[in-house]
Amino acid sequence: MKSGAKILFESLAKEGVDTIFGYPGGSVLPIYDELYDSDIRHILVRHEQAAVHAADGYARASGKVGVCLATSGPGACNLVTGIATAYMDSTPVIAITGQVPTSLLGRDAFQESDITGITLPITKHNYLVPRTEELGRIIHEAFYIAGSGRQGPVLVDLPKDVTTGTADYDMESDSLVSLRGYQPTLQGHRLMIEKAIQRIAVADRPLIYAGGGVISSGGSEDLVRFAEKWNIPVTTTLMGLGAIPCDHPLSLGMLGMHGTEYANYAVTECDLLIAVGVRFDDRVTGKVEAFAPNADIIHIDIDPAEIGKNKRVDIPIVGDVKIVLRQMLHEDNHESVPRQWNERIEQWKRDFPTSYPDDGKLRPQFIVKELSDILDGRGIIVTEVGQNQMWAAQHFCFRRPRQWISSGGLGTMGYGFPAAIGAAVACPGEPVFDIAGDGSFQMNIQELATVAQYNIPVKIAVLNNQYLGMVRQWQELFYERRYSYTELTPVDFVKVAEAYGVPGLRVDRPEDVRPAFEAALAADGPFVLDFRIEREENVMPMVPAGAAINEMILGERK
Amino acid sequence: MKPHTLSILVENKPGVLSRVAGLFTRRGYNIESLAVGTSEEPDMSRITVVSIGDDEAIEQIKKQLNKLIEVVKVTDLTYVDHVAREIALIKVQAEPGSTRAEVMQLADHFRARIVDVGKKTVILEVTGDTSKINALESLLDQYGIKELVRTGKIAMPRGSRAGAPKSR
Numbered sequence: 001m002k003s004g005a006k007i008l009f010e011s012l013a014k015e016g017v018d019t020i021f022g023y024p025g026g027s028v029l030p031i032y033d034e035l036y037d038s039d040i041r042h043i044l045v046r047h048e049q050a051a052v053h054a055a056d057g058y059a060r061a062s063g064k065v066g067v068c069l070a071t072s073g074p075g076a077c078n079l080v081t082g083i084a085t086a087y088m089d090s091t092p093v094i095a096i097t098g099q100v101p102t103s104l105l106g107r108d109a110f111q112e113s114d115i116t117g118i119t120l121p122i123t124k125h126n127y128l129v130p131r132t133e134e135l136g137r138i139i140h141e142a143f144y145i146a147g148s149g150r151q152g153p154v155l156v157d158l159p160k161d162v163t164t165g166t167a168d169y170d171m172e173s174d175s176l177v178s179l180r181g182y183q184p185t186l187q188g189h190r191l192m193i194e195k196a197i198q199r200i201a202v203a204d205r206p207l208i209y210a211g212g213g214v215i216s217s218g219g220s221e222d223l224v225r226f227a228e229k230w231n232i233p234v235t236t237t238l239m240g241l242g243a244i245p246c247d248h249p250l251s252l253g254m255l256g257m258h259g260t261e262y263a264n265y266a267v268t269e270c271d272l273l274i275a276v277g278v279r280f281d282d283r284v285t286g287k288v289e290a291f292a293p294n295a296d297i298i299h300i301d302i303d304p305a306e307i308g309k310n311k312r313v314d315i316p317i318v319g320d321v322k323i324v325l326r327q328m329l330h331e332d333n334h335e336s337v338p339r340q341w342n343e344r345i346e347q348w349k350r351d352f353p354t355s356y357p358d359d360g361k362l363r364p365q366f367i368v369k370e371l372s373d374i375l376d377g378r379g380i381i382v383t384e385v386g387q388n389q390m391w392a393a394q395h396f397c398f399r400r401p402r403q404w405i406s407s408g409g410l411g412t413m414g415y416g417f418p419a420a421i422g423a424a425v426a427c428p429g430e431p432v433f434d435i436a437g438d439g440s441f442q443m444n445i446q447e448l449a450t451v452a453q454y455n456i457p458v459k460i461a462v463l464n465n466q467y468l469g470m471v472r473q474w475q476e477l478f479y480e481r482r483y484s485y486t487e488l489t490p491v492d493f494v495k496v497a498e499a500y501g502v503p504g505l506r507v508d509r510p511e512d513v514r515p516a517f518e519a520a521l522a523a524d525g526p527f528v529l530d531f532r533i534e535r536e537e538n539v540m541p542m543v544p545a546g547a548a549i550n551e552m553i554l555g556e557r558k
Numbered sequence: 559m560k561p562h563t564l565s566i567l568v569e570n571k572p573g574v575l576s577r578v579a580g581l582f583t584r585r586g587y588n589i590e591s592l593a594v595g596t597s598e599e600p601d602m603s604r605i606t607v608v609s610i611g612d613d614e615a616i617e618q619i620k621k622q623l624n625k626l627i628e629v630v631k632v633t634d635l636t637y638v639d640h641v642a643r644e645i646a647l648i649k650v651q652a653e654p655g656s657t658r659a660e661v662m663q664l665a666d667h668f669r670a671r672i673v674d675v676g677k678k679t680v681i682l683e684v685t686g687d688t689s690k691i692n693a694l695e696s697l698l699d700q701y702g703i704k705e706l707v708r709t710g711k712i713a714m715p716r717g718s719r720a721g722a723p724k725s726r
């Protein structure tokens with residue numbers, strides 16, 4: 001017989017968990033007591049929201065399942081935003097929460113909240129563990145569900161008496177997961193694959209539209225091989241950045257609201273759109289009817305519910321992106337063909353580069369470019385949400401999958417810094433940067449204490465415009481410059497960092513950018529860079545909400 | 559927009575019903591009727607849901623239902639030959655004398671049973687498809703319906719076919 005807390009750690013160890021991010025409280029005391037003797041590393045964050053974002057960042061950087069732990073009631077509730085963030089971006093996260101003892105359930109006991117009820121629509125699945133006997137099995141099921149099929153967060157709620165109670169745990173039998181109602185389809189249907197290949201073979205203007213599913217399935221290399229074999233240009237979503245190296249001749253960069261001009265023109269003119277691991281998000285499609293209006297659509301996705309959800313699909317292929325791409329590579333033996341279409345796209349790329357004025361002012365695009373040059377393919381870029389996120393997406397050259405980590409679906413301000421902590425813990429030795437806005441950074445700024453305590457070498461680059469910049473941009477363009485509550489008081493982030501024991505530098509001039517990044521990289525721990533950028537810089541190009549994807553507002557050119 | 563009848567086989571686990579119902583509310587669709595009970599398998603329940611929507615929306619709900627871990631099978635009976643029934647208990651104002659006789663006669667026509675007789679009321683039990691119960695209900699309205707309960711629709715495909723038929 002073992003205590004529930006012991007069973008929890010044995011089952012976590014069996015799942016290969018080495019790190020959890022958490023915050024203690026009354027109902028998880030038995031778990032923390034067991035943790036004291038465990039080999040599992042625990043990172044004490046300063047807010048539970050940071051614990052779940054860190055687990056999420058850990059998962060995205062490593063491809064493993066991330067784990068976080070919080071107490072009942074307020075602790076569990078603080079996880080909600082992070083769970084929703086992971087759900088929207090299909091990140092495998094296990095959230096373990098404490099709960100009041102089963103005898104007090106439903107009595108509005110101290111620090112009770114119905115967290116399984118609250119998280120019902122934002123988890124892939126969740127559990128309230130009723131008895132210690134079921135704990136081991138449920139933990140193994142939770143990992144299986146979170147990490148397979150279309151990945152996502154799973155919450156496991158543990159009443160205190162379940163963790164203090166005792167039961168037998170048999171690793172062999174308890175870790176054998178069998179779920180009747182859950183059997184993800186991994187292989188693509190042969191007939192559909194043949195049909196797709198026949199269609200590709202006769203396409204004049206084919207285009208690949210690749211998303212987060214390519215990254216999470218580990219299918220990036222196969223995607224590039226597939227694109228090269230058929231000589232098909234590739235545009236990626238925000239979540240798909242890194243699926244093809246940005247400097248690959250077939251890469252068109254990102255499409256959508258802040259996509260490249262040429263990617264958006266290509267989507268509008270293609271006659272075949274091969275959508276791979278994407279979900280036709282409205283930030284990508286703009287006005288849906290005007291998205292790829294002349295194209296047949298092949299859609300490859302592991303989640304059957306994504307097929308035809310937002311846009312009609314001609315050839316659906318349900319399956320794991322990597323497996324399906326391999327099947328497709330295996331099936332065909334066509335030669336790649338030169339096409340006029342590709343030349344046309346090359347011309348667009350030359351005519352409409354994504355540029356910004358080069359006039360000696362401290363511009364955020366320049367800062368991102370400098371970082372991209374200095375890192376030269378190394379490192380992991382995590383972002384907050386807003387203009388900072390879009391500048392990072394547009395101007396950093398991503399060369400590999402899992403190099404880019406950002407809250408796409410929910411757009412969660414405050415995500416970046418804790419997620420960067422998770423990424424840095426998952427990938428020791430990799431330089432990890434959080435590209436931040438001053439608004440977003442202040443949403444989880446308390447985590448400076450965490451990086452200081454464990455000397456986690458996250459570098460924070462604040463693109464400090466003293467505005468909620470992206471909202472201000474919308475107000476400028478669509479609300480006659482009425483900047484209603486988007487101006488922020490200036491903050492000296494170097495002083496804030498110092499107060500937490502983290503070094504920092506303030507940068508006001510373009511020529512100081514490179515030395516500042518070098519100083520940050522040279523520091524063996526965390527570092528804060530406070531870039532005082534042009535205050536009213538905008539993210540361009542931009543497709544106004546609801547407009548067609550090729551109806552862009554363009555910025556100043558070089 | 560038309561009523562769709564979905565028959566959903568689920569594992570008997572806590573919270574399943576709210577997960578299933580939540581999928582409809584989240585997309586802004588009303589559940590017209592919902593019935594739950596045990597099935598031919600001991601650890602499985604069958605949920606019958608009637609919801610109104612266009613084919614595309616219902617298709618998406620079916621796919622989302624299939625994503626739920628405890629949902630084993632979703633069958634859309636809308637385009638399948640099937641038997642559908644519900645039960646209603648209707649308490650009607652019926653004083654002894656001519657009105658009570660009229661009510662009882664009505665009941666007879668609808669093959670409804672009188673299951674309780676009070677001083678001023680009777681309770682009718684009626685089984686049938688939705689339109690039959692609707693019809694009886696509107697006829698009884700004139701006497702004064704004091705209380706009414708319906709079980710919600712349960713349904714089953716005809717013949718030996720038990721598998722999930724492809725709709726449309």
Ligand SMILES: Cc1ncc(C[n+]2csc(CCOP(=O)(O)OP(=O)(O)O)c2C)c(N)n1
Nearest residue numbers: 386387388411413437438439440468469470
């Ligand atoms: C938690 C949360 N609240 C509000 C928003 C709405 N929002 C989107 S971008 C943005 C402004 C972000 O400002 P900042 O972090 O300073 O970045 P900038 O756009 O200036 O780079 C806001 C408020 C959000 N995405 N997340």
